[in-house]
Amino acid sequence: MLSAILPIFVMCISTINCISHDLPDYFPRCPINDPNLNNCLLKAFNTVRPYVKKGVDEIGILPFEPLVLETFSLSQENIAVNFTVTTWNFTIGGIDNYNVKEINYNPETLVFSTKMEFGALPIYSMYEMSGRVLHIPVEGKGFVAATLGPVNATIRIEGELVEADGVEYYNTTNIKVTESINDIEITMQGLFGGDEELGRVTNSLLNRFSVGIIHACTPALEQLAEEMFMRFMKSFTGSVPYYKIFPKLNN
Ligand SMILES: *[C@@H]1O[C@H](CO)[C@@H](O)[C@H](O)[C@H]1NC(C)=O
Numbered sequence: 001m002l003s004a005i006l007p008i009f010v011m012c013i014s015t016i017n018c019i020s021h022d023l024p025d026y027f028p029r030c031p032i033n034d035p036n037l038n039n040c041l042l043k044a045f046n047t048v049r050p051y052v053k054k055g056v057d058e059i060g061i062l063p064f065e066p067l068v069l070e071t072f073s074l075s076q077e078n079i080a081v082n083f084t085v086t087t088w089n090f091t092i093g094g095i096d097n098y099n100v101k102e103i104n105y106n107p108e109t110l111v112f113s114t115k116m117e118f119g120a121l122p123i124y125s126m127y128e129m130s131g132r133v134l135h136i137p138v139e140g141k142g143f144v145a146a147t148l149g150p151v152n153a154t155i156r157i158e159g160e161l162v163e164a165d166g167v168e169y170y171n172t173t174n175i176k177v178t179e180s181i182n183d184i185e186i187t188m189q190g191l192f193g194g195d196e197e198l199g200r201v202t203n204s205l206l207n208r209f210s211v212g213i214i215h216a217c218t219p220a221l222e223q224l225a226e227e228m229f230m231r232f233m234k235s236f237t238g239s240v241p242y243y244k245i246f247p248k249l250n251n
């Protein structure tokens with residue numbers, strides 16, 4: 001369903017211990033034995049917001065605002081929708097405009113879960129697409145601009161502790177993302193070889209049926225988000241030792 005050359009938004013990919021750094025001093029830390037660990041994490045998520053935007057040089061995390069995905073292809077084939085789309089320079093803004101509703105980390109099971117809300121996310125990209133969404137044929141190549149959202153997302157991350165050179169790291173083994181997307185507003189240029197009338201009619205139909213369309217396309221978008229989070233987690237927890245992220249407090 002998804003084939004992706006996903007973002008180089010991290011410099012260090014998929015290998016444990018490939019940079020091995022401590023978090024920068026200005027980064028919040030939550031002690032693993034803090035009885036209010038979840039509150040600490042909730043605060044930390046708000047504290048790191050500016051760094052989500054700017055990136056964190058020291059540990060190789062590139063800026064998320066905007067997030068640019070060089071290229072990926074998505075296909076979905078079922079009764080509701082049947083399409084293949086390839087994008088270039090897929091640019092998504094507003095990722096740092098999140099609100100964390102719930103956060104839960106269980107140090108025993110190593111399972112992390114969170115519920116987050118995002119505002120409207122502006123998107124623009126070059127695209128090539130063929131197929132249909134609901135009953136609307138969509139064929140074209142060009143520029144697309146859209147506004148997606150608001151979006152509610154739940155993210156569940158599972159992992160295990162692995163050791164490299166006597167130091168423990170969190171190795172993410174599974175990520176599940178569930179999204180509830182309110183709506184999409186979309187303008188596609190270059191539809192049907194640039195046919196103006198067909199382009200106008202298609203855009204108008206896409207927007208009239210936008211709620212159904214976004215509902216039908218949500219599984220593909222969830223899969224995209226899972227791939228992105230996996231890349232991010234591999235880089236982040238692969239370069240910062242587990243007990244640097246969650247220090248043990250002696251008390
Ligand atoms: C999807 O489109 C392809 C190519 O047009 C077609 O062969 C296939 O049967 C379609 N699948 C569904 C479920 O409509």
Ligand SMILES: *[C@@H]1O[C@H](CO)[C@@H](O)[C@H](O)[C@H]1NC(C)=O
Pocket residue numbers: 088089126
């Ligand atoms: C994507 O962006 C890069 C850098 O701005 C540019 O060189 C490239 O031509 C763009 N690709 C497309 C398909 O627009």
Ligand SMILES: *[C@@H]1O[C@H](CO)[C@@H](O)[C@H](O)[C@H]1NC(C)=O
Pocket residue numbers: 016162171172173
């Ligand atoms: C991390 O988990 C992945 C997926 O389960 C696994 O393939 C990989 O071997 C693990 N890495 C280490 C260093 O254990």
Ligand SMILES: *[C@@H]1O[C@H](CO)[C@@H](O)[C@H](O)[C@H]1NC(C)=O
Pocket residue numbers: 101117150151152180181182
């Ligand atoms: C997101 O959740 C809030 C409640 O926290 C709800 O009011 C809102 O309608 C939800 N939005 C979407 C797009 O599901």
